[in-house]
């Protein structure tokens with residue numbers, strides 16, 4: 001049995017090695033230059049242009065049936081991606097690639113407050129339902145994102161001057177309705193997102209101003225009541241390694257744990273760039289200290305942006321960063337999920353926000369795997 005597993009492992013590594021060598025033997029055309037910076041923000045889900053038919057064939061160098069997903073399932077970990085609802089509906093190759101490569105998905109936008117609760121008395125779940133249905137049809141897990149955030153709030157929440165009790169009730173109703181709707185169907189929720197500022201203090205938001213710092217525990221309590229089985233996460237960016245912000249996140253969640261607030265994990269977003277990213281050993285140390293509190297860790301939104309024009313060196317460096325971070329996650333028993341913020345450079349928030357930066361994901365705009373894809377595959381095969 002041991003011997004069979006060794007042979008199987010060896011075959012997978014050999015196939016991955018051959019696949020990774022193919023671009024070297026057969027150099028791909030130069031990376032598509034990123035669009036020029038514009039002052040007008042591009043809509044986050046642009047109307048898709050047709051995908052060239054030649055790219056619809058999966059890479060012939062990969063063994064049939066080997067994907068990130070199959071290897072992750074053999075390791076008992078989740079590999080996931082944030083999903084844009086438009087392409088999922090309009091572009092078949094988007095859903096095919098998603099279901100082939102990932103066993104977890106996060107709604108990039110359609111579970112956020114402004115999407116599901118546009119008016120005080122109106123909830124609108126059709127787009128979110130479609131994502132959850134897709135996940136179930138393809139035996140994928142769902143990460144719910146996100147219940148309490150300062151962005152993507154509807155005007156009716158932002159524009160009013162709230163009494164404390166009134167706003168607490170709004171938040172509790174929102175959470176119990178949204179979490180209740182997907183009870184048993186969402187494995188983990190990002191309950192509170194980005195509540196800490198880069199300087200380490202609580203961010204000034206409508207929730208902090210209207211309710212006070214205990215909006216955080218109120219949110220976790222409401223989510224727990226609505227789905228006692230769901231794993232509840234605090235999620236943030238720039239707190240992956242060690243430093244002022246990750247210390248502030250650590251102190252916040254430590255206090256919640258000590259006071260018995262139902263929190264089960266911390267999401268490390270991991271929006272990084274080829275030139276600026278935390279050191280793997282610091283991420284490992286951070287995961288270790290969070291695990292010592294009894295918390296799980298999910299890498300929740302990884303992407304590695306590149307300043308245009310993208311070079312082969314950038315792509316190799318990007319692959320290395322993806323591989324190192326997955327390596328750190330796989331080495332920590334508490335790190336159960338590794339989720340990317342998208343999967344194809346065809347659809348990413350990066351060029352809309354970081355003008356002149358792009359190519360942050362693991363498939364190119366034609367759904368061809370990039371070196372970063374093979375780096376993840378190699379890590380999953382090796383563990």
Ligand code: 9MR
Pocket residue numbers: 044108109151152193237269301349
């Ligand atoms: O990717 C999302 C983008 O389409 C939205 O326009 C944007 C609005 O702020 O939110 C993006 O997703 C964010 C996520 O919800 C929370 N962490 C940071 C992500 C990138 O901004």
